[in-house]
Amino acid sequence: MTKRSTTHATFVIERDYAHAPAKVFAAYADPKKKARWFGGPDEWESAHSMDFRVGGKETSTGGPPGGVVHKMSGEYWDIVENERIVMSYEMHLGETRISVSLGTTEIRPSANGATLVYTEQGIYLDGYDDAAAREHGAGELLNQLEAFLNAEA
Amino acid sequence: MTTTTHGSFVIERRYDASPRRVFAAWADPAAKRAWFAEGEGWDIRSFELDFREGGTEKSRFRVTGPSNPFPPETTFGNETVFNEIVDNERIIFTYSMDRDGARFSVSLASVELRPDGSGTRLIFTEHATFFEGGDGIAMRESGWRELLDKLDEHLAAAA
Numbered sequence: 172m173t174k175r176s177t178t179h180a181t182f183v184i185e186r187d188y189a190h191a192p193a194k195v196f197a198a199y200a201d202p203k204k205k206a207r208w209f210g211g212p213d214e215w216e217s218a219h220s221m222d223f224r225v226g227g228k229e230t231s232t233g234g235p236p237g238g239v240v241h242k243m244s245g246e247y248w249d250i251v252e253n254e255r256i257v258m259s260y261e262m263h264l265g266e267t268r269i270s271v272s273l274g275t276t277e278i279r280p281s282a283n284g285a286t287l288v289y290t291e292q293g294i295y296l297d298g299y300d301d302a303a304a305r306e307h308g309a310g311e312l313l314n315q316l317e318a319f320l321n322a323e324a
Numbered sequence: 325m326t327t328t329t330h331g332s333f334v335i336e337r338r339y340d341a342s343p344r345r346v347f348a349a350w351a352d353p354a355a356k357r358a359w360f361a362e363g364e365g366w367d368i369r370s371f372e373l374d375f376r377e378g379g380t381e382k383s384r385f386r387v388t389g390p391s392n393p394f395p396p397e398t399t400f401g402n403e404t405v406f407n408e409i410v411d412n413e414r415i416i417f418t419y420s421m422d423r424d425g426a427r428f429s430v431s432l433a434s435v436e437l438r439p440d441g442s443g444t445r446l447i448f449t450e451h452a453t454f455f456e457g458g459d460g461i462a463m464r465e466s467g468w469r470e471l472l473d474k475l476d477e478h479l480a481a482a483a
Contacts, residue, residue: 248418255328259407271408290453292451294432
């Protein structure tokens with residue numbers, strides 16, 4: 172039995188994309204587009220579903236073949252078209268809840284296209300995960316988003 | 325154009341009541357309504373609590389009294405989703421605040437309870453995101469300090 176503990180941390184990642192804010196927003200809002208860039212490594216078996224509206228839910232499950240299942244269960248709390256998306260989400264490893272987070276994606280016009288600022292306020296539970304690993308993972312997702320946007324152009 | 329700000333705060337309290345009693349004040353709808361919603365200066369229009377993981381709490385209220393800075397018919401809404409509940413130990417929830425239907429904040433909060441002698445140490449942590457027209461982190465922390473005082477009065481009165 173793991174002793175109960177919580178660790179609280181906030182991180183901010185800023186990216187500049189050579190794509191218009193509306194195009195960046197669409198990569199989050201359109202389920203088919205989001206499924207293309209949001210998720211684990213290609214070799215994972217995965218599933219994704221989302222209902223992009225305030226109060227709507229999103230789930231993404233995946234993991235290495237035969238390995239432990241990573242599950243993200245999220246809910247949308249605020250959506251301003253082309254500008255802001257606020258989502259809370261829980262991460263489970265198998266049956267164990269390892270974190271609860273509040274993530275804000277802000278999109279603003281920039282000289283180059285769009286500046287994206289992602290802020291995640293997180294609670295990491297019982298020593299299973301930490302903010303540094305989560306920030307690394309969030310950065311990887313934003314790399315995948317950029318690759319998707321570039322390929323879509 | 326939207327504006328978004330982020331902030332966090334932590335409040336620690338010691339209550340002269342067991343973790344089981346402090347937890348019950350969050351879990352029981354009548355008890356929670358008594359210290360969290362009711363009070364002088366608050367006109368409660370509705371309060372519903374479904375205290376389970378994935379369950380919700382929803383309340384609507386008006387602020388009354390001479391110090392109210394808002395038009396008298398201004399209605400506030402609070403919607404909560406419980407992410408995690410560990411009996412007598414931990415509650416994690418996400419909540420939003422609306423003013424006349426316009427969302428002005430979303431927060432992630434945890435309540436941790438630890439035995440402390442014959443009483444309980446409570447650690448309340450909130451991570452908040454404020455939108456245009458939001459109250460901001462200082463006012464939010466001050467609001468929760470008042471609520472945690474009211475919880476103390478509720479526990480003392482019910483003892």
